[in-house]
Amino acid sequence: MQAGKPILYSYFRSSCSWRVRIALALKGIDYETVPINLIKDGGQQFSKDFQALNPMKQVPALKIDGITIHQSLAIIEYLEETRPTPRLLPQDPKKRASVRMISDLIAGGIQPLQNLSVLKQVREEMQLTWAQNAITSGFNALEQILQSTAGIYCVGDEVTMADLCLVPQVANAERFKVDLTPYPTISSINKRLLVLEAFQVSHPCRQPDTPTELRA
Amino acid sequence: MKQVPALKIDGITIHQSLAIIEYLEETRPTPRLLPQDPKKRASVRMISDLIAGGIQPLQNLSVLKQVREEMQLTWAQNAITSGFNALEQILQSTAGIYCVGDEVTMADLCLVPQVANAERFKVDLTPYPTISSINKRLLVLEAFQVSHPCRQPDTPTELRA
Numbered sequence: 001m002q003a004g005k006p007i008l009y010s011y012f013r014s015s016c017s018w019r020v021r022i023a024l025a026l027k028g029i030d031y032e033t034v035p036i037n038l039i040k041d042g043g044q045q046f047s048k049d050f051q052a053l054n055p056m057k058q059v060p061a062l063k064i065d066g067i068t069i070h071q072s073l074a075i076i077e078y079l080e081e082t083r084p085t086p087r088l089l090p091q092d093p094k095k096r097a098s099v100r101m102i103s104d105l106i107a108g109g110i111q112p113l114q115n116l117s118v119l120k121q122v123r124e125e126m127q128l129t130w131a132q133n134a135i136t137s138g139f140n141a142l143e144q145i146l147q148s149t150a151g152i153y154c155v156g157d158e159v160t161m162a163d164l165c166l167v168p169q170v171a172n173a174e175r176f177k178v179d180l181t182p183y184p185t186i187s188s189i190n191k192r193l194l195v196l197e198a199f200q201v202s203h204p205c206r207q208p209d210t211p212t213e214l215r216a
Numbered sequence: 217m218k219q220v221p222a223l224k225i226d227g228i229t230i231h232q233s234l235a236i237i238e239y240l241e242e243t244r245p246t247p248r249l250l251p252q253d254p255k256k257r258a259s260v261r262m263i264s265d266l267i268a269g270g271i272q273p274l275q276n277l278s279v280l281k282q283v284r285e286e287m288q289l290t291w292a293q294n295a296i297t298s299g300f301n302a303l304e305q306i307l308q309s310t311a312g313i314y315c316v317g318d319e320v321t322m323a324d325l326c327l328v329p330q331v332a333n334a335e336r337f338k339v340d341l342t343p344y345p346t347i348s349s350i351n352k353r354l355l356v357l358e359a360f361q362v363s364h365p366c367r368q369p370d371t372p373t374e375l376r377a
Contacts, residue, residue: 055302056270067255071269074261081254093242094228100235108232108269109217113279117298121291130282137278141217 006031006064009053011038012207012214015111015168016072017060021202022164023076027083031062035209038116058117073107076161088161095156098149102142102162106169110138114172131176139173139183142166146185153189159196167193171204219278234268237322249322256317259310263303263323267330271299275333292337300334300344303327307346314350320357328354332365 008024008031010017024031036044036059044050045057054061054070061070065082069075080088089096112118113134122130149155154162170190173180180187193199200206205216222231226243230236241249250257273279274295283291310316315323331351334341341348354360361367366377 055305056266056299057302058270065255067258069258069262071262071265073269074258074265077261078254078258081257093239094226096242097228097230097235097239100238101230101232104232104235104269105217108234108265108273109219112269112273118274121294133282138217 004032006062007034008032009034009036009050009059009061009063010207010209011036011059012204012210014038014059015172016058016107018168018171018202018204019072019107019164020060020062020075021207022167022198023079023088023161025198025202026086026088026159027079029079029083033208035207037209073103073161073165076164080161087158088164090156090158090160098155099160099162102145102149102154103165105138105142105145106162106165109141110134110169111172114176128176131172132178135169135173135176135178136182138169139178139180139186143183143185146189150185150189152192159193159198163189163193166190167199234264234322234326237325241322248319249325251317251319251321259316260321260323263306263310263315264326266299266303266306267323267326270302271295271330272333275337289337292333293339296330296334296337296339297343299330300339300341300347304344304346307350311346311350313353320354320359324350324354327351328360 006024006029008017008020010021010033012035036050038045038059041047045054045059051057053063053068056070058070060072060075061068062075064078069078076088089099114131119127119131146154149162151157153159154166166186167190170180170186203216204210205214210216217231219231221233221236222229223236225239230239237249250260275292280288280292307315310323312318314320315327327347328351331341331347364377365371366375371377
């Protein structure tokens with residue numbers, strides 16, 4: 001019998017970790033956080049212990065039900081299948097496809113191109129432009145896609161996995177000073193989501209490892 | 217996103233390869249591409265996402281074009297070796313005949329094309345014996361053969377099988 005709460009290995013500012021924090025909050029799953037600082041000590045994700053937990057040396061990783069899962073969307077889909085209410089994916093397969101399409105666009109098409117380990121391989125003076133390009137290319141496509149999928153939220157009128165990906169990516173966009181004027185649909189959906197409790201409690205400014213100066 | 221693949225099916229168009237595959241799985245459930253057990257499904261998605269989100273986007277054409285030409289090969293090789301280092305480790309606990317257990321899953325559909333990319337970028341596969349042996353076993357299966365890049369309608373003559 002597995003005892004104890006699930007354990008989330010997370011960095012306050014990691015957009016991928018934030019996605020999972022939102023999912024855990026929405027599903028009312030109580031968990032412990034083990035902060036992994038991606039910058040201190042040369043990056044705590046490179047420690048032997050953490051590498052054994054997640055060979056990709058990335059956050060998030062979730063210890064739950066006796067297993068460890070990484071890759072944020074794999075974690076969220078596992079939570080959805082084992083704790084199915086409230087839903088994070090619609091019932092209709094075509095709407096589910098839209099949710100996964102948007103989630104993959106962000107989690108596979110934007111974020112990996114502007115994460116810390118990739119940016120470190122780009123010359124310092126080019127890093128901001130590189131990150132901005134990754135985000136604007138993706139947001140150009142996403143803004144268009146949302147024209148046919150969005151209701152109140154990314155896909156229809158219920159919060160889905162796509163929304164869990166959107167909000168952290170918009171936060172990254174703001175951190176990289178991306179002009180969001182060309183993306184009114186993304187912006188308005190983001191605003192609506194940010195007032196929801198699950199998006200607030202999981203926010204980078206309210207985490208156990210949030211630095212004092214950034215704390216809400 | 218100005219990328220392939222996109223699939224027009226059942227009156228809709230889906231893009232993002234894993235979203236397409238999950239849709240096919242949900243609407244045409246046999247033969248299965250994902251196990252029934254949620255923990256094994258998590259392993260399948262974890263491996264698929266590692267490849268489709270953690271390796272391939274970093275070495276695809278549009279990203280490579282942003283890297284100085286003399287750096288492109290190294291860049292692509294780094295993306296692949298970082299991911300394969302992790303994947304080889306993960307497979308120690310998930311793999312049977314194939315990536316997760318003994319049935320072909322979505323993870324295997326991601327593995328084979330990524331190994332082909334690795335070969336194209338001259339990545340040394342010696343450090344990845346599990347990846348290599350699973351890849352070999354998959355390549356003999358008919359679905360992996362008929363879908364191979366060397367047998368497509370648009371395969372250039374000089375690369376045709």
